Structures are given as structure tokens and as C-alpha cells.
Amino acid sequence: METEKPARRRETKDRRAEGLPSGVEGFNDRARRAVADEELHDSIELFTRKSVAGRNAVLDALPEAPELRERAYRIKQETMAHLDRHLQQMADAVEARGGNVFFAADGEDVVRYIGDLARSKGARVITKSKSMATEEIELNRRLEEDYADLGLEIVETDLGEWIAQLAGDTPSHIVGPILHMNRKRITEVLSQTAGEDLPPDVEALGSFARKRLREKFLTADIGITGANFGVAASGTVVTVTNEGNARLVTSVPPVHVVVMGIEKLVPRFEDLSVFVKLLARSGTGQELTVYTNFITGPRQTGELDGAEEFHLVLMDNGRSKLLGTDFEEALYCIRCGACLNVCPVYRQTGGHAYGSTYSGPIGAVITPLLKGHDEAKDLPHASSLCGACWEACPVGIPLHDLLLKLRNQQVEAGLAGKAQEIAFKGFESTMKRPLLYNISSKAGRLAQKPLEKNGSMRPLPGPLSGWTDSREMPPLAEKSFRELWKEGV
């Protein structure tokens, strides 16, 4: 795509730590700006409110939901305890089916593998299905820059991701990448691409996108997807979409590359019945997405479509550091986005305020873990610790606990500086009202730990001062975030 990239993304290149795009410092300033943006606020509210309502309805109707959640947690626990074995099994299974497997230590490895593959295939057009793992390593930009001589045209095919790509923007939500853009802005972006004024209605915009992207699907030399799940026993990669783009990306081009985080594995095929049931329900309030696609290796003899060549890239990029540590549970995440939708901080600031690929509670947890505290020290404070994220999580990741542990780490490392001692009063008041602080005593006890070490209560992140300024929000001390959130729903 011949899209002009905003200057910000250029500047980040040199200072990026391996993997995540940089810019995760300064949550407070970005959040303050976001809170003041009423249009943005309306967009976030529309998306999160609908998502939460849909998710609640469909999970409430599932009697075995609590049991599934517990099983999901246990399966992930088991997966991580023997991750080396499961990875080996996955690789063996894929190779037994004639696929190729590459273990990538970091984003650089992934870029090199795919870039070299594109070169050897003489590829020109690459279609991609939405993948957070490739967003995380900025695969598109790095391929375009590091392999500029190939003149690659890399096309995102999820409607939202494509529009974000055309606008030189990044996704602001795991499931709804452009929830921050309203129809007016989307119409501008697509009209520019069309070279004519498109009417601002969904039919016209969607039809234009279908037609334009169809050309890309049919001419692509390589298709790249992420993976929602990988099944170690069979070597199967599972992708879920509503649009059908992952199925097209994996069915039409002769080469399919999967970029999968090593934590996406489940041991057995039957484990999928737990996760498939939870993922769509938690993410979009559907029982199943329109397409749940299971790919096991390249096309077989006699098949006319499906990729002839299958490449599985198993990416670490900082994940394995969490194994066996207090933060291992962060690897259980299935990227459904439910914790974003219920988070009172996310609902005020949107995803871009986090300045990282992953936003919301899970982003506040994994960004510092993958990227380091130095780069992301604001994020563990971008939470009110209300525990709504943990309650919403279909895998039961104790996100609020992990955020507290991260804050602890910061204190121990002497990283908790002046910057965070700004909006501390409000937090203190909330914490002192146990009825409002609607979460387990365990979390409360943990919360005290960093406070004691400092000799005083730990500060609340800066944006809260912004919230208390905004006209809809009463001062923090009056109500807990949890309560505000409930009112918001």
C-alpha cells in the first residue's frame, strides 16, 4: 500500500526494543488527551457496551461456562508446564504433514525468515489476515523497509485492519481494530483509496472493500496469518474470523505462513472444544464465529486449492521469560478482548493511549513483561485494580494480581519515581473503602505491599486527574471505578 506513514512511527524505529513498537511511555499524556476526545469516547462506548452485553447474554446462557473456564485455565497450566514437549510435538506433527517449521527467538528472526522466503519465491503481493503477533513485531513495516528491493505489497485483509493500514494507523482493540474511527473518517480513508467520493454508508464502503480486496486475494503470492490456537498433537493451526479473510488467505495463495506465539498451543485436539466455546462468546458474543478454520499442513495430493507450501513460525519474542515466574499466567491469554471491554480505564482512554500493540488490562500486563519496565513503567498503573478484567477473562487470568506484582517489581527495582506520585489521593481514598473496592482481600493485601515499602500509598496513574476533570466523571474518591463501570453499562 502506498500509504504515507505518520512521522511518529518513523521516529520509533531506532529506539525500539526488540519486538514491540515503542512509545509505551507517556500513558498519562495520551490518556488525558483521549479522555478529552468526546468522539473517541462515544466510539469506545458504543463498541464496549455492545460487546459486553453480547458476551454476557451468550455466556449466561451456557450452563457449563464456569466449568469451561476452569478447564481452560488447567489446560493452559498444563501446556506451559511442559511447553518444550508440546512445541516439539507440534513441530513434528507439522513436518510429518509436509510443512516447514521455524523457531523464531524474536521479531527479527520472523522478519528474516519471511523476507527470505518472499525473495526465494519472487513474491510481490502478500495478503495477511489480522494477527496481533505480527502487529507486535511490526512485521509489515519491517518487511517493507528491510526488504525494500523486493517491492512487496503487503495487504491486510480484515476490513478494520485494512482501513487502519490505509490510514497509516494502528489497531486500538484486539477484536475491533478501528473502533476508534467513525464513519466519517472511514469514508475519507476509503474514498482516497478509491480515487472518488464514496457515500458514507456501510453497504457502499463494505462493497468497495470487498471488491478491492478480492483482487488482492486472487493475486497474492503468499498468505500470512496468525493463529488463535495451535494443536500440538496434530499440528493443526486454528484461525477464527467472521469475514472469511483467514480462509481466503489460507486457501488461495500457493504459500501460507503462520506466525504463532509459542503460548498459543493446546496439547490435544479435543481441548479445542473448550477454547472454541469460550473465545467467540467472550470476544464478540457469538457462539461461534462465521469461520473457524483448521489447517493441518499443506494441501494434500489431489487437492486443487489450499497452500502447496505451509510454514509455521513459532515465535518466542520474550514469552519464554515468563515461564516458571510469577507472571506465567499472562501466557494463558487467548486474545478475546473481553478484559478491554470491561476495563474502566480502557473505556475512558481507548487502546492507543497504551502506546503498545496490546492495550487494556492484558496489555498493561504483558507489555512491560515483554518489553521491560523501563519502556512501559506507566502501564501497570493504568488500572484501578477493580478486578473486572479478571472476572471477564474466560481463562481466569488474575490480571489485577499480576498488575500488583508488576508494581511491586517496580518498587523493588527503584523504578517508582516522582512521575507516579501525582494522583495518589484518589487511589488512597478508594482503597480505604472496602465496600467500594469490590475485590478479594487477597488483592487488597497485595495492594498494600508496595505501599508499605514506599512508606506511603502508591500513586494512581496520572490520567485519573484527567478523568476527574471530565464533566461526566465524579471525583474518584466518591465512587470506585467498578461502580462507575457498572453505571456505564
Place this chain on the structure above:
Amino acid sequence: MSDRAEFLASIRHRTQAGRYKPTNAPDVAWTGESGEGGPIGDPPARFIEELEALGGHGKRVEDREEAREYVLELARKREAKLLIRWDADELEALGVDEPLSDAGIEVTVWRELADFKEVAGKADIGLSTAAWAIAETGTLVLEGGPGMGRSVTLLPPTYVAVVPVGRILRTVPEAIGKYAGDVGSLPANVCFHTGPSRSGDIEMALFVGMHGPGDVHVILVG
């Protein structure tokens, strides 16, 4: 490649040397209160109900003749010029090829195509059968294989599947269970296809027929 062993050894080391054993298994009551799930009394009826709730069309017919009529009528209504179908015995037996040709609608069978993209890309209707259908979600379980092109179910704007009622399963786990037993013989592609392709990326407004077919019909025979 040599660094694979190193990669795995490092992970093994971390899992074994780590002190932390996750103990925070969810212990709170978690949703699932109303329990509307309930048993599925009449799987074909439930399948159709679910599919139609998603904007698809489902119909149960008595026999092949009726199924054939449905396909013919649909092709006429959509003013189709080209229909592409799987190379499957059941679809041969359906006997739609001749009547379609008589009506001036070209039929291409998914076998030995010089350029599958060209043909499937311009077809107006795709016709297939399905390995299974799932009642609780209105889902078709499509297996790829020789004669069973993925593109047939994907590229044409209208898609029809003809499925014997005997292949209706009740639940998603039941369908997953069909493949869990012998993973070595898994088809290279299995797809759970549930209703018309759609997107909600523009202000959460529903757009039907995003990349796959927006017009989906399932005929249950028997």
C-alpha cells in the same frame, strides 16, 4: 536447524527451574446462571433456526428431487450464469447439472481445473455438501480434499450446501470429537462455517458478504 534444540532446551530449563506454580485457578462463580442451553429436541429444526437467526437460509426437504428443485429455483432467482460444485457422488446423484444447463446456466465441476481462481472467482453460485452439520450453532463442517475445493464454498457470492439429515450432530464438541480420535488422518483443511460472511468493523454496523458468501443456503435432505 541447529538452534531448535537450543530453543527448546531453554524453554525446558525455564519450566523446570521456575519456582512459580500457578495456583490462581478460577474459584469464583462465573456467569452461566440462566442455563438456557437445554437439550436439543429436534436437531434439524434447531439447525435451521440457528442458521436463520444468523441471516442464512435453511430448509428441510423430503428427498433429492425437492433439493434439486431448490437449487434450480435459487439459480434462476439469482440469475446465475455459472455454478461451480464439488466433485462428489452425492452431488452427481442430485442431478442438477442437466436441468441447470437446460436453463442456460453453466456448471463447472471441481476437477482438473486449469485455473481454479479464474473459475471459482467468477462463479455466481458454489454448491457443496458437508461432512457434518451442527444443530446448536447452525454450522456446516466442511472438509477439504480431492474434489472438495475450499474455494467453492468461499468465492461465489451465493453458496448452497446439500446435507443429509443423518449428518446432523448436536453440539460443537461432538463435531470436534469426530476429528480428535485419529489426528493423523485429519484433512489438510476442516472448516466450521456458520452463516453468511460478515463484518462489523465500521461502527459495529452489520455488513453481510464481506469476503465470503453473503447468501448462504443449507438444504437438509431426509
